[in-house]
Amino acid sequence: MILVVGGAGYIGSHFVKELVKTHDVVVLDNLSTGHRWAVDQKATFIEGDLGDADTVQRLFDTYTIEAVLHFAAFSLVSESVADPMKYYENNVIATFNLLKLMKDNHIDKFIFSSTAATYGTPDVELIDEHTVTAPINPYGHSKLMVEQMVKDLAYSYGLKYAVLRYFNAAGADETAEIGESHSPETHLIPLVLQHLLGQRSAISVYGTDYDTPDGTCIRDYIHVTDLAKAHLLALEGLLNGTLTASVYNLGNSHGYSVKEIIAMCEQVANKQANIQYIDRRAGDPAILVANAEKIYQELGWKAQFDLQTIIESAWAWHQKQF
Structure with a gap:
């Protein structure tokens, strides 16, 4: 049995949809930002909070857990600046409690959903795993704290882990049964598509004077199903012993400007x-x-979906919600 915490959220639910094809899955989610309808029916769902040690321990008592995947962090940069204690409590302290209970229950395989926010504002155009980590907000700091905690536990207690640093997750499952549904929505692609559906009066572009070809920011976008498949490969590596401790970037290795994203959404x-x-x-x-x-x-992982496919899948999802 594989435990997925935060498996009712955007990325977690897409991963669960892939995972249930090959493994028995139990999902723990407090539904603060996730959705019960997004969890695949083949998975066992438990509503509960990661920070509740009794709930987590009962789960470990009930199921034989081989590995844990963590998607349960809060992830809004602006909110983390306004309310950093919320982020340190959920993203750091609750994760510490989970890792402690894993150690106590002899569960030694862990995959952590991290973020490119750990890099802060690097002065390189292509960010690899050796790029200096220097977060500039509490969200990024909270993720990096957990990364360090995981590395220390691996050294001292033999925890086997993979840390996956995402860039910009986007798109929806090809069936359009699940997709990106945040409240509030802060991501560019869904904001543009909601605008094009008439749900927003305009789309805002912040800054046109950056040192880029068209003056707007450039970001790396990755399809959420590509992310899910990267997690599957990392999980199999931990389960079969070929992977013991590693940090990976997940992206397309190609950037698109804000103007290019809007133009593709319009197309x-x-x-x-x-x-x-x-x-x-x-x-x-x-x-x-x-x-x-x-x-x-x-x-052997490489992103398979290009920008047009990413946006087409997101458009199909948002049209169903309209």
């Missing part, structure tokens, strides 16, 4: 966007693009 939807140009936001780096060569060399 897919065959609609014109109303764009409002606004001053830069503090702390937004010009370019964040992953070098994902390491996971390709070690696990």
Whole structure:
């Protein structure tokens, strides 16, 4: 049995949809940001909080858990700045409790859903796993704290782990049964698509004077199903013993500007966007693009979905919700 904490959220639910094809799965989620309908019916669902030690221990008593995958962090940068204690409590303290209970129950395989926010604002255009980690907000700090905790537990107690640092997850499952559904929504692609569906009056672009070809920020976008498959490969590596401790970037290794994203959304939807140009936001780096060569060399993973496919899948999902 594989435990997926946060398995009702956007990325977690897409991973569970893939995982149930080959493994027995139990999902723990408090539904604070996730959705019960997003959890595949083949998985066992338990509503509960990761920070509740009694709930987690009962779960370990009930099921024979081979490995744990952690998708249960809060992830809004602006919220983390406004309320850092919320982020340290959920992202760090609750994860510490989980890892302690894993150790006490002799569960030694762990995959952590991390983030490119651990890198802060690097001065390189292609970010690899050796790029200096220097977060600039409590969200990034909280994720990096957990990464360090995991490494220390691996050294002292033999925890076997994979840390997967995402860049910009996007898109939806090909069936359009599950997709990106946040409240509030902060990600560019769903914001543009919601606007093109008439749910928002305009789309805001923050800054047009960056040192990029069109003056807007460039980011690396990765399909959520590609992310799910990377987790599957990492899990199999931990289970069969070929992977014991590693950190991987997950991205397409290709960046797209804000203007390019909007243009592709317009093309897919065959609609014109109303764009409002606004001053830069503090702390937004010009370019964040992953070098994902390491996971390709070690696990054979490479992103399969291009930008148009990502946006087409997201558009199919959002049309169903409209």
